[in-house]
Amino acid sequence: MNGVHDFGGMHGYGEINPEKNEPVFHNEWEKRVLGLFVPIMAASGMCVDEFRAQIELMGASNYLETTYYEHWLHAFEKLLLISGLVTEEELRSGKASMVDPAVSPPVTVSDIPVITATGSSARRDATVEPKFRKNDLVLVRNEHPTHHTRCPRYVRDKIGQIDRDHGVFVFPDTAAHGNGEKPQHCYSVKFSARELWGDKAPEGDSIYVDLWDDHLILG
Amino acid sequence: MNGVHDFGGMHGYGEINPEKNEPVFHNEWEKRVLGLFVPIMAASGMCVDEFRAQIELMGASNYLETTYYEHWLHAFEKLLLISGLVTEEELRSGKASMVDPAVSPPVTVSDIPVITATGSSARRDATVEPKFRKNDLVLVRNEHPTHHTRCPRYVRDKIGQIDRDHGVFVFPDTAAHGNGEKPQHCYSVKFSARELWGDKAPEGDSIYVDLWDDHLILG
Amino acid sequence: MSDHESDHEHHHANSRPLSEVELRVKALEQVLTEKGLVDPDAVDAIIETYEEKVGPRNGSRVVARAWSDPEYKKRLLKDGTSAIAELGYSGIQGEDMVVIENTPDVHNLLVCTLCSCYPWPTLGLPPVWYKSAPYRSRAVSEPRKVLEEFGVSLPTTTEIRVWDSTAELRYMVLPERPSGTDDMDEEALADLITRDSMIGVERLKPIVKGAS
Amino acid sequence: MSDHESDHEHHHANSRPLSEVELRVKALEQVLTEKGLVDPDAVDAIIETYEEKVGPRNGSRVVARAWSDPEYKKRLLKDGTSAIAELGYSGIQGEDMVVIENTPDVHNLLVCTLCSCYPWPTLGLPPVWYKSAPYRSRAVSEPRKVLEEFGVSLPTTTEIRVWDSTAELRYMVLPERPSGTDDMDEEALADLITRDSMIGVERLKPIVKGAS
Numbered sequence: 049m050n051g052v053h054d055f056g057g058m059h060g061y062g063e064i065n066p067e068k069n070e071p072v073f074h075n076e077w078e079k080r081v082l083g084l085f086v087p088i089m090a091a092s093g094m095c096v097d098e099f100r101a102q103i104e105l106m107g108a109s110n111y112l113e114t115t116y117y118e119h120w121l122h123a124f125e126k127l128l129l130i131s132g133l134v135t136e137e138e139l140r141s142g143k144a145s146m147v148d149p150a151v152s153p154p155v156t157v158s159d160i161p162v163i164t165a166t167g168s169s170a171r172r173d174a175t176v177e178p179k180f181r182k183n184d185l186v187l188v189r190n191e192h193p194t195h196h197t198r199c200p201r202y203v204r205d206k207i208g209q210i211d212r213d214h215g216v217f218v219f220p221d222t223a224a225h226g227n228g229e230k231p232q233h234c235y236s237v238k239f240s241a242r243e244l245w246g247d248k249a250p251e252g253d254s255i256y257v258d259l260w261d262d263h264l265i266l267g
Numbered sequence: 268m269n270g271v272h273d274f275g276g277m278h279g280y281g282e283i284n285p286e287k288n289e290p291v292f293h294n295e296w297e298k299r300v301l302g303l304f305v306p307i308m309a310a311s312g313m314c315v316d317e318f319r320a321q322i323e324l325m326g327a328s329n330y331l332e333t334t335y336y337e338h339w340l341h342a343f344e345k346l347l348l349i350s351g352l353v354t355e356e357e358l359r360s361g362k363a364s365m366v367d368p369a370v371s372p373p374v375t376v377s378d379i380p381v382i383t384a385t386g387s388s389a390r391r392d393a394t395v396e397p398k399f400r401k402n403d404l405v406l407v408r409n410e411h412p413t414h415h416t417r418c419p420r421y422v423r424d425k426i427g428q429i430d431r432d433h434g435v436f437v438f439p440d441t442a443a444h445g446n447g448e449k450p451q452h453c454y455s456v457k458f459s460a461r462e463l464w465g466d467k468a469p470e471g472d473s474i475y476v477d478l479w480d481d482h483l484i485l486g
Numbered sequence: 487m488s489d490h491e492s493d494h495e496h497h498h499a500n501s502r503p504l505s506e507v508e509l510r511v512k513a514l515e516q517v518l519t520e521k522g523l524v525d526p527d528a529v530d531a532i533i534e535t536y537e538e539k540v541g542p543r544n545g546s547r548v549v550a551r552a553w554s555d556p557e558y559k560k561r562l563l564k565d566g567t568s569a570i571a572e573l574g575y576s577g578i579q580g581e582d583m584v585v586i587e588n589t590p591d592v593h594n595l596l597v598c599t600l601c602s603c604y605p606w607p608t609l610g611l612p613p614v615w616y617k618s619a620p621y622r623s624r625a626v627s628e629p630r631k632v633l634e635e636f637g638v639s640l641p642t643t644t645e646i647r648v649w650d651s652t653a654e655l656r657y658m659v660l661p662e663r664p665s666g667t668d669d670m671d672e673e674a675l676a677d678l679i680t681r682d683s684m685i686g687v688e689r690l691k692p693i694v695k696g697a698s
Numbered sequence: 699m700s701d702h703e704s705d706h707e708h709h710h711a712n713s714r715p716l717s718e719v720e721l722r723v724k725a726l727e728q729v730l731t732e733k734g735l736v737d738p739d740a741v742d743a744i745i746e747t748y749e750e751k752v753g754p755r756n757g758s759r760v761v762a763r764a765w766s767d768p769e770y771k772k773r774l775l776k777d778g779t780s781a782i783a784e785l786g787y788s789g790i791q792g793e794d795m796v797v798i799e800n801t802p803d804v805h806n807l808l809v810c811t812l813c814s815c816y817p818w819p820t821l822g823l824p825p826v827w828y829k830s831a832p833y834r835s836r837a838v839s840e841p842r843k844v845l846e847e848f849g850v851s852l853p854t855t856t857e858i859r860v861w862d863s864t865a866e867l868r869y870m871v872l873p874e875r876p877s878g879t880d881d882m883d884e885e886a887l888a889d890l891i892t893r894d895s896m897i898g899v900e901r902l903k904p905i906v907k908g909a910s
Contacts, residue, residue: 049278056811057839059268059413061831070825072749077723083741091735109331116829142725144732160743169793170866190465194278198864234865246409253858255838258865275599276627280619289613291537296511302529310523335617361513363520379531388581389654417652453653472646477653
């Protein structure tokens with residue numbers, strides 16, 4: 049979707065202002081949100097693409113006025129409601145109205161070292177032919193889907209060059225909506241700054257964007 | 268500037284929901300804001316392009332969370348502060364700290380019928396050659412200026428066709444920043460919906476956008 | 487109460503309380519008045535103009551005339567500004583007018599994606615939905631869905647033309663004259679013509695004789 | 699007090715009071731715990747992992763090894779994931795790593811314009827500025843201005859490459875080894891290497907012998 053989250057090339061957000069000696073967390077609640085990611089994704093069976101899609105659906109000014117971990121909190125609540133694991137009333141009251149006996153056991157302390165050190169790769173073993181090879185010129189499809197996509201607006205309808213083939217990965221544009229993993233090759237595509245931003249951009253500079261077979265056509 | 272105000276093609280703002288039997292104004296203060304436009308523009312000597320530029324600089328979430336007449340109010344305050352006609356303290360207190368004797372007399376009741384019925388055309392008599400003719404194919408420059416521009420992002424780097432030449436008009440991209448009126452031809456440029464939004468757009472539909480010579484190159 | 491009403495323009499619940507806005511407006515007008523920069527009576531006169539005198543009835547008269555007088559219609563489509571001025575409508579936000587004609591094969595729709603430009607002298611001040619993010623964002627990229635939300639379903643054979651008012655030209659749609667109106671005079675025709683039909687989010691219905 | 703600190707991530711003053719957020723987080727964790735879906739001790743263990751064990755020191759060790767061992771560097775640039783795993787760093791948000799090398803002629807910069815993807819196993823959790831609208835919007839369109847705000851001024855002869863993490867690959871910059879570090883061992887080298895140099899918003903300074 050063409051949402052406000054798709055920040056590349058936007059103006060008006062001001063200076064960057066890094067914080068000196070920034071702590072890992074600024075509040076206790078931020079820690080809990082970070083810590084809840086793994087258990088909630090495990091319990092709900094949702095994938096990271098579904099998680100990101102929920103954040104993008106927050107509403108523009110809500111998205112802009114809230115922080116990173118508030119975005120996460122929003123997505124947790126939505127994913128849990130969608131999966132039927134909690135109700136609105138439970139989220140309001142903080143009290144479980146009923147305990148579903150059928151759920152699998154939660155992630156435990158002893159699982160954490162393995163889970164954090166392993167993660168969950170989106171790489172797939174499926175044998176899928178790549179549509180492009182290194183150095184191929186590619187045109188990014190001029191698509192404006194209303195669903196989740198990892199193809200940012202600023203590269204659409206632009207010509208780039210395949211820099212490297214990362215291999216076969218889950219396709220988030222379908223996986224985010226329960227439409228299957230549709231594994232396909234994901235590439236790093238190199239765009240000249242001038243192709244993206246016009247003649248005033250410095251000549252030699254470039255931007256590398258990871259895109260999938262379904263985003264590209266031969267340029 | 269690539270700001271949130273540049274709404275064309277964005278997703279996530281929901282349904283339109285027109286109000287049945289909508290009144291002209293919803294509040295008394297909205298009336299005052301509407302009524303102040305002419306007197307303030309006359310007093311400050313600012314042009315509508317400077318007015319729009321101020322609205323676009325509101326900040327993204329501020330812009331999204333406030334209404335049309337709040338946008339106007341914001342621009343009034345900024346333009347009056349920039350022109351030195353009021354101070355921050357005066358806007359806070361509602362009391363004039365000093366009255367400048369040099370100002371010209373305000374717009375009066377007897378001026379209103381003429382002013383409203385005449386307005387202030389941005390058309391200029393200057394003899395400027397048009398760069399394009401009807402039916403010429405044109406490419407919209409791929410420019411991403413941080414200043415005010417009336418060239419929306421969704422047509423940049425796209426090919427259109429000159430539908431009609433409106434004549435010579437003030438160029439807002441410079442006029443908004445005190446960089447002169449730079450009068451030049453303004454055209455209605457026709458874009459096919461497919462050129463802008465891709466193959467899924469209906470075949471015959473088109474979008475007409477008014478653009479100036481400086482936005483275009485021969486396609 | 488008036489606070490609640492203004493929520494029509496808000497997309498989110500946690501917007502600023504209006505009393506703050508009211509205070510800002512009051513302070514602004516007061517300071518400018520004290521300084522002799524603004525005459526509040528002039529402000530009243532402008533409000534009265536746009537609340538009572540200038541509105542879509544003006545545009546309806548233009549359309550009714552065009553339907554009734556083929557020569558006027560020619561002038562209107564060729565030079566909107568002066569043809570509209572013939573009926574006495576001109577000025578702010580209508581200094582340079584362009585009138586575009588709906589036909590059985592072409593439907594026109596107006597929008598201003600960058601702000602909320604609108605032809606004041608003929609249509610009055612714009613409604614809230616026209617100024618809203620949903621309309622401004624979607625009218626150019628999915629006009630058919632937008633039209634459906636307004637109850638207008640057009641076949642794919644009808645060409646849709648969306649006009650984005652990015653310059654100081656102000657557009658107005660000349661709707662098709664509905665069937666069943668042959669014996670109506672200009673005043674009766676003007677009664678049929680809605681604001682929305684001149685923005686392009688409505689198609690006027692045929693008049694069925696004998697129907698109430 | 700802690701409310702005030704969190705304003706670092708806010709761009710506007712009138713954001714929601716944090717107490718509301720705290721209540722939501724508490725309610726969420728409580729319900730999930732009661733339902734047996736979450737074990738709070740596991741939550742604690744994750745927090746401890748990312749607050750105390752995983753951070754940019756990991757990345758520094760990878761870089762120091764690459765500077766010290768040409769064969770390791772080759773493996774690192776060819777298959778980042780397995781070379782980094784040799785040092786024991788792997789897992790969430792670093793499942794598939796790509797390491798890109800700065801040279802005298804090429805400077806690399808990382809960003810995630812669509813969300814805030816970042817290589818956790820080597821750099822820890824991302825700083826607030828990396829997740830902010832200003833960085834995410836500007837890094838791809840005006841990287842040189844962004845770098846100047848970080849105090850890095852590069853000649854036009856230096857090619858800038860910006861890497862937008864739009865997929866599940868996680869990038870890490872291999873900074874240039876500064877001059878004056880020839881006789882340093884890996885541990886001493888690791889001390890020089892900053893998080894920002896591995897994101898690409900910093901160039902490491904040459905070490906001047908005898909300077910304090």
